[in-house]
Amino acid sequence: MEVFIEKTGERKQISFNGTAKKLLESIGVNYEEVIITRNSEIITLDEEVKESDSIRVLSVVSGG
Amino acid sequence: MKCEKCNAKAVIEMPALCNKHFTSYFExxxxxxxxxxxxxxxxxxxxxxxxxxxxxxxxxxxxxxxxxxxxxxxxxxxxxxxxxxxxxxxxxxxxxxxxxxxxxxxxxxxxxxxxxxxxxxxxxxxxxxxxxxxxxxxxxxxxxxxxxxxxxxxxxxxxxxxxxxxxxxxxxxxxxxxxxxxxxxxxxxxxxxxxxxxxxxxxxxxxxxxxxxxxxxxxxxxxxxxxxxxxxxxxxxxxxxxxxxxxxxxxxxxxxQDVRSCTGCGSPCSGDFCKACRIKAGFALES
Missing domain, CATH: 3.40.50.620 (HUPs)
Incomplete structure (x- = not known):
């Protein structure tokens, strides 16, 4: 699966099957600080993500 | 996760709401x-x-x-x-x-x-x-x-x-x-x-x-x-x-708050000079 982490600009290829919440935990991101999109659609934490999905992790933090 | 109002697909948790009901909640x-x-x-x-x-x-x-x-x-x-x-x-x-x-x-x-x-x-x-x-x-x-x-x-x-x-x-x-x-x-x-x-x-x-x-x-x-x-x-x-x-x-x-006028720019402040004027003075010294 391709995971783009907007905050760091990283694009990762990882092998993962499970919920979006578990995915965030596996990459060390607090879900309070991000929204997740799958193929450009916002998904909730309980949704299952698959190897074929394109995931974007968008940071909600902006100012200082 | 389903929307707690209509059972459609939720776009956010806590509260769990779909696009339509989240928009209504937010606004x-x-x-x-x-x-x-x-x-x-x-x-x-x-x-x-x-x-x-x-x-x-x-x-x-x-x-x-x-x-x-x-x-x-x-x-x-x-x-x-x-x-x-x-x-x-x-x-x-x-x-x-x-x-x-x-x-x-x-x-x-x-x-x-x-x-x-x-x-x-x-x-x-x-x-x-x-x-x-x-x-x-x-x-x-x-x-x-x-x-x-x-x-x-x-x-x-x-x-x-x-x-x-x-x-x-x-x-x-x-x-x-x-x-x-x-x-x-x-x-x-x-x-x-x-x-x-x-x-x-x-x-x-x-x-x-x-x-x-x-x-x-x-x-x-x-x-x-x-x-x-x-x-x-x-x-x-x-x-x-x-x-x-x-x-x-x-x-x-x-x-x-005791509001006074800044000696430098006239803006309201609590002392003789506002903080913005003090910063500007600091920048001028560095130049």
Missing amino acids: GKAKKTIKEFGLLEKKDRVCVATSGGKDSLTLLYLLKKFGYDAEALAVDEGILGYRDQTLEFLKDFCEKNKIPLRIFSYEEETGKRLDSTVEPGKPACSTCGTLRRHLLNKHSKGYDKIATGHNLDDESQAVLMNLFKAQKKLFSRQGPKTKKMRGFTQKIKPFYFLKEKEIMVYAYLKGLNVSFAECPFARLSYRSQVREALNEYESRNPGTKENIVRKYLSIRPASH
């Missing part, structure tokens, strides 16, 4: 804050302090949607690779929506860009915030109110920061609106009870072409440490952020 909460705290009247001329980021641009969008006479006022701090980009989003948005926009820069005001005055790896938020507030107040004289995109995250963080640092004066001045004081345009915060994450979801769902970029100085600030700790706490104890601001409002001490 309703902003409207309720405006009404409950008397933030705006239809006759008011309001300028929205905008950066092109998601919070302020969403606020501008929403106030126009609600039918308010809102214009945009932006401050260019001079942060290469960040503010120049967010301002492009703002210019584009204002042009498409025919919203008057005025931009003022630190460079015009002080002769220096922010990124030229800060050592690499050092925080800039205190200087930046002071100059931004100074410019916003200076250029908002013809308006009844300045609306800012401050949200529940910003405000709950501010309560804790001022408490941790025993900032008694600042602690008493927080809330959804500032007091009416001579020389100050009153500031209002319609997103006071909305989370940063909720604003982001709303902006994304509405297809607002906003910048989601993070200020490069943000992670170096003291606020950043408080934000991280508070987000950790919120994820374990949902509702913490709202509890902090609600409890704060219920015990907020009275603010008694």
